[in-house]
Amino acid sequence: MHxxxxxxxxxxxxxxxxxxxxxxxxxxxxxxxxxxxPVSVQTMTAGYTHEIxxxxxxIHKLHAAGADIVRVAVPERKDTEALPEILNQxxxxxxxxxxxxxxxxxxxxxxxxxxxxxxxxxxNDRVQVIDxxxxxxxxxxxxxxxxxxxxxxxxxxxxxxxxxxxxxFSETKYGYMLAIMITKLEEYLDIxxxxxxxxxxISAKSMDAAMVIDAYTEISKRFDHPLHLGxxxxxxxxxxCIRSVVALGTLLxxxxxxxxxxxxxxxxxxxxxxxxxxxxxxxxxxRKGAELIACPTCGRIQVDLFTLVQEVRAxxxxxxxxxxxxxxxxxxxxxxxxxxxxxxxFAGNKRGIIYVQGEKVANIPEEEILDRLLAECxxxxxxxxxxxxxxxxxxxxxxxxxxxxxxxxxxxxxxxERIKGxxxxxxxxx
Ligand code: SF4
Numbered sequence: 001m002h003x004x005x006x007x008x009x010x011x012x013x014x015x016x017x018x019x020x021x022x023x024x025x026x027x028x029x030x031x032x033x034x035x036x037x038p039v040s041v042q043t044m045t046a047g048y049t050h051e052i053x054x055x056x057x058x059i060h061k062l063h064a065a066g067a068d069i070v071r072v073a074v075p076e077r078k079d080t081e082a083l084p085e086i087l088n089q090x091x092x093x094x095x096x097x098x099x100x101x102x103x104x105x106x107x108x109x110x111x112x113x114x115x116x117x118x119x120x121x122x123x124n125d126r127v128q129v130i131d132x133x134x135x136x137x138x139x140x141x142x143x144x145x146x147x148x149x150x151x152x153x154x155x156x157x158x159x160x161x162x163x164x165x166x167x168x169f170s171e172t173k174y175g176y177m178l179a180i181m182i183t184k185l186e187e188y189l190d191i192x193x194x195x196x197x198x199x200x201x202i203s204a205k206s207m208d209a210a211m212v213i214d215a216y217t218e219i220s221k222r223f224d225h226p227l228h229l230g231x232x233x234x235x236x237x238x239x240x241c242i243r244s245v246v247a248l249g250t251l252l253x254x255x256x257x258x259x260x261x262x263x264x265x266x267x268x269x270x271x272x273x274x275x276x277x278x279x280x281x282x283x284x285x286x287r288k289g290a291e292l293i294a295c296p297t298c299g300r301i302q303v304d305l306f307t308l309v310q311e312v313r314a315x316x317x318x319x320x321x322x323x324x325x326x327x328x329x330x331x332x333x334x335x336x337x338x339x340x341x342x343x344x345x346f347a348g349n350k351r352g353i354i355y356v357q358g359e360k361v362a363n364i365p366e367e368e369i370l371d372r373l374l375a376e377c378x379x380x381x382x383x384x385x386x387x388x389x390x391x392x393x394x395x396x397x398x399x400x401x402x403x404x405x406x407x408x409x410x411x412x413x414x415x416x417e418r419i420k421g422x423x424x425x426x427x428x429x430x
Pocket of ligand 1: 295297299300301329330331332
């Protein structure tokens with residue numbers, strides 16, 4: 001993991017919603033020193049903004065799932081007219097996504113929204129852009145500039161600049177596209193700088209994960225504004241997840257990126273859940289709730305582990321502290337793979353043995369595993385809260401269960417797979 005790239009922070013929200021800082025490490029536009037803020041998670045409502053009750057309900061749901069910022073589309077006047085009531089009924093910073101008419105941006109600012117997103121491909125009249133900049137400046141609102149392939153304001157030296165950048169990027173697969181993107185950003189942001197406006201975040205999304213990595217990497221070298229990462233039109237969750245995680249994960253591991261939006265052709269709640277899991281996995285945010293470790297199963301399995309894992313996952317939602325919980329199919333590799341788990345179960349022939357920080361606490365039939373595991377998780381969480389134990393703290397080395405005696409008849413299968421090695425395996429941190 002590389003250190004976070006320092007950026008000029010922006011601030012989204014107000015005293016009522018709480019203020020989300022995006023980026024940091026450089027002085028802000030008022031000259032105040034800053035430190036990098038945790039990477040935030042954004043998403044966007046899928047319904048119509050002018051359907052106020054539904055929109056508010058969706059925002060509440062996304063906020064409760066962990067979204068730090070929620071964006072709404074405002075394509076029509078009736079959408080910006082709905083904003084005051086939506087803002088009144090919600091308590092998370094709201095971004096108005098303006099695509100087609102600069103007046104929607106002015107109306108959204110007037111309504112009290114917390115940030116504006118402009119698309120240079122659609123709002124490209126210099127006078128109109130300046131109107132929006134000045135409105136945001138007066139209201140002290142930041143703007144995200146989301147560059148895309150659409151053309152923006154022409155500048156005199158565009159061809160020359162394209163040629164220069166084209167040469168710079170000639171080695172990369174997306175050289176010409178990158179040259180266009182950088183050129184567009186430069187000319188669009190020039191308008192902002194001329195107005196002495198610097199509360200800007202940048203995005204440069206593409207549906208191509210490799211292009212996203214190249215584009216944000218180049219932009220991160222040329223601008224000191226915080227970056228909003230995303231793979232656009234990533235598709236259904238199943239494949240969109242891979243595209244998004246490979247692009248955003250690569251950038252974040254390289255220290256690039258200050259806020260993320262994963263986008264799926266699905267319920268945006270998954271965008272929030274997967275965005276948070278990505279940041280937790282990289283250690284960029286403090287995990288909330290339990291972390292589940294589970295084995296993929298193999299020919300040694302003797303319980304219905306897939307069903308058990310899904311049931312445990314659903315029920316673990318009630319755990320608030322970041323307990324590490326392991327659900328392992330057998331004892332051969334289970335103890336080693338579950339290292340560091342606070343609560344773990346190792347299954348055998350229709351049975352499971354449960355450990356709490358290395359101590360064996362139960363040997364139970366398969367049908368009792370779920371309830372007992374959850375009971376141990378709840379009890380352990382209560383002990384952590386009372387200060388009796390600490391998360392990730394090992395009490396004793398695990399003594400691997402005897403697969404022949406304690407876990408039933410798995411011996412023949414396991415004997416062929418170095419079961420003697422299991423005797424040396426320990427669980428937990430040393
Ligand atoms: S824990 Fe056991 S059942 Fe699960 S994958 Fe490893 S060896 Fe196979």
